[in-house]
Amino acid sequence: xxxxxxxxxxxxxxxxxxxxxxxxxxxxxxxxxxxxxxxxxxxxxxxxxxxxxxxxxxxxxxxxxxxxxxxxxxxxxxxxxxxxxxxxxxxxxxxxxxxxxxxxxxxxxxxxxxxxxxxxxxxxxxxxxxxxxxxxxxxxxxxxxxxxxxxxxxxxxxxxxxxxxxxxxxxxxxxxxxxxxxxxxxxxxxxxxxxxxxxxxxxxxxxxxxxxxxxxxxxxxxxxxxxxxxxxxxxxxxxxxxxxxxxxxxxxxxxxxxxxxxxxxxxxxxxxxxxxxxxxxxxxxxxxxxxxxxxxxxxxxxxxxxxxxxxxxxxxxxxxxxxxxxxxxxxxxxxxxxxxxxxxxxxxxxxxxxxxxxxxxxxxxxxxxxxxxxxxxxxxxxxxxxxxxxxxxxxxxxxxxxxxxxxxxxxxxxxxxxxxxxxxxxxxxxxxxxxxxxxxxxxxxxxxxxxxxxxxxxxxxxxxxxxxxxxxxxxxxxxxxxxxxxxxxxxxxxxxxxxxxxxxxxxxxxxxxxxxxxxxxxxxxxxxxxxxxxxxxxxxxxxxxxxxxxxxxxxxxxxxxxxxxxxxxxxxxxxxxxxxxxxxxxxxxxxxxxxxxxxxxxxxxxxxxx
Numbered sequence: 001x002x003x004x005x006x007x008x009x010x011x012x013x014x015x016x017x018x019x020x021x022x023x024x025x026x027x028x029x030x031x032x033x034x035x036x037x038x039x040x041x042x043x044x045x046x047x048x049x050x051x052x053x054x055x056x057x058x059x060x061x062x063x064x065x066x067x068x069x070x071x072x073x074x075x076x077x078x079x080x081x082x083x084x085x086x087x088x089x090x091x092x093x094x095x096x097x098x099x100x101x102x103x104x105x106x107x108x109x110x111x112x113x114x115x116x117x118x119x120x121x122x123x124x125x126x127x128x129x130x131x132x133x134x135x136x137x138x139x140x141x142x143x144x145x146x147x148x149x150x151x152x153x154x155x156x157x158x159x160x161x162x163x164x165x166x167x168x169x170x171x172x173x174x175x176x177x178x179x180x181x182x183x184x185x186x187x188x189x190x191x192x193x194x195x196x197x198x199x200x201x202x203x204x205x206x207x208x209x210x211x212x213x214x215x216x217x218x219x220x221x222x223x224x225x226x227x228x229x230x231x232x233x234x235x236x237x238x239x240x241x242x243x244x245x246x247x248x249x250x251x252x253x254x255x256x257x258x259x260x261x262x263x264x265x266x267x268x269x270x271x272x273x274x275x276x277x278x279x280x281x282x283x284x285x286x287x288x289x290x291x292x293x294x295x296x297x298x299x300x301x302x303x304x305x306x307x308x309x310x311x312x313x314x315x316x317x318x319x320x321x322x323x324x325x326x327x328x329x330x331x332x333x334x335x336x337x338x339x340x341x342x343x344x345x346x347x348x349x350x351x352x353x354x355x356x357x358x359x360x361x362x363x364x365x366x367x368x369x370x371x372x373x374x375x376x377x378x379x380x381x382x383x384x385x386x387x388x389x390x391x392x393x394x395x396x397x398x399x400x401x402x403x404x405x406x407x408x409x410x411x412x413x414x415x416x417x418x419x420x421x422x423x424x425x426x427x428x429x430x431x432x433x434x435x436x437x438x439x440x441x442x443x444x445x446x447x448x449x450x451x452x453x454x455x456x457x458x459x460x461x462x463x464x465x466x467x468x469x470x471x472x473x474x475x476x477x478x479x480x481x482x483x484x485x486x487x488x489x490x491x492x493x494x495x496x497x498x499x500x501x502x503x504x505x506x507x508x509x510x511x512x513x514x515x516x517x518x519x520x521x522x523x524x525x526x527x528x529x530x531x532x533x534x535x536x537x538x539x540x541x542x543x544x545x546x547x548x549x550x551x552x553x554x555x556x557x558x559x560x561x562x563x564x565x566x567x568x569x570x571x572x573x574x575x576x577x578x579x580x581x582x583x584x585x586x587x588x589x590x591x592x593x594x595x596x597x598x599x600x601x602x603x604x605x606x607x608x609x610x
Contacts, residue, residue: 087296132172166211178375322548
């Protein structure tokens with residue numbers, strides 16, 4: 001029982017570690033939430049390894065068995081690490097390789113802990129539920145104005161974004177609903193029912209359509225299995241269901257309702273839905289460019305924004321897509337984003353892992369038809385559904401939950417493919433080597449937090465214009481030059497205080513990490529200040545192609561053409577601005593429209609007078 005409590009605490013602390021990043025909103029901007037996750041993992045996993053060594057001191061041998069799911073997970077993580085190392089933007093201290101190592105440890109430790117002891121899975125699910133309850137209450141307090149919010153959203157828990165929060169709550173909702181039907185104790189069921197109601201309420205007010213769909217899918221499957229007493233979800237059962245006449249009608253009816261609901265959900269935020277379709281269109285073209293191994297780790301933001309610029313450069317008349325364009329950081333489809341960064345190889349491995357998680361028959365029986373295996377599988381289905389329309393696996397907390405659930409499911413698969421008997425001295429040696437990893441995590445994450453605090457101080461000094469902020473940024477640049485947020489901020493500070501040549505140097509060398517409209521505008525302005533008008537024009541155009549519905553980039557071009565005495569080009573841009581649709585009204589846009597219309601009117605009057 002002590003080990004169960006220890007592992008439960010490990011899961012709970014790991015899932016709640018992101019709360020540390022929201023203690024101060026200003027700190028949140030400079031320190032990634034992943035740093036706190038790494039510190040939590042490093043500390044708790046160190047304690048677990050220590051406990052493991054103490055328990056092993058009187059043993060002679062330890063048996064290690066791997067089923068097919070374990071082997072596939074190992075292959076996937078090794079492939080991720082290999083693709084990371086071979087990527088062009090390889091960074092020796094990237095958080096990416098550390099999170100892969102953490103996932104490896106989480107999965108195989110939990111799988112080893114649960115192997116042959118599936119009854120412990122029930123106890124390990126509850127820490128996930130408690131984490132969800134705290135996130136839900138956090139969001140409600142944010143909505144009520146009691147706790148601070150992050151960014152522009154009314155709620156979002158420690159994630160800062162209601163979409164990420166809802167994706168996480170769909171996981172805890174699916175587990176709670178499954179346990180509500182699975183558990184026998186009245187008190188437990190009552191508490192689970194309360195948590196289900198809480199999750200539903202917060203998911204609804206989050207306005208996350210993806211979470212709504214995933215929640216409906218998991219609800220239908222759970223309730224269906226409960227009433228029709230299927231002991232597990234697998235492909236054979238799905239085929240058997242379709243052979244039954246009544247169930248076939250229910251199946252068709254469910255599809256019809258699903259299509260109707262999808263249509264209504266589309267109409268709820270039409271622009272947002274069309275914007276995602278546009279991103280998917282661009283993403284598909286990126287897969288065609290490098291289909292097998294992808295573009296490399298964390299390459300999506302760079303390649304999708306460059307592709308968007310190229311698209312509007314070649315298709316300037318596509319006004320509809322221009323109104324939808326933004327600065328995408330995610331594909332809003334994890335399958336597409338995974339394939340773009342790591343290729344079809346990674347997608348095939350992942351899909352095969354998913355196939356194996358649903359294809360084996362578990363031996364855990366239940367009178368209601370719901371088993372713990374079924375509940376874990378349904379929760380995986382909820383995540384897979386979210387992956388179709390959102391980016392749950394880009395969030396470290398949800399990614400950790402995904403691998404925890406995989407480990408739980410794998411514990412039910414008793415078909416061992418590889419089995420080893422290791423002498424205790426080799427196990428102890430390997431464990432001592434493993435101690436290096438949590439220590440490395442702790443040191444790396446601590447350094448990241450320290451650097452973030454230094455960055456915060458440098459930013460504060462720049463706001464006060466104390467004079468020493470440039471030296472502080474220069475020191476941090478060596479450590480944070482692969483951080484998109486830092487590069488964007490550093491360049492903007494240099495631009496703000498007139499250090500145009502250095503701003504150009506930073507953005508030209510590392511701007512590929514950002515490629516935002518704001519970055520191109522600052523580059524254009526900087527080149528204009530040093531009288532390099534050709535490069536200024538190039539960057540103003542890139543800013544315009546990046547997000548075509550913005551007025552400022554075209555206005556900057558107009559003023560540049562006036563400055564450089566190019567009336568024909570100035571007239572052409574003025575005509576474009578005059579006929580542009582306004583997506584978001586502001587005083588600045590109103591002033592630009594007024595100035596341009598007056599310019600065109602004077603031009604017209606001048607021509608008539610001639």
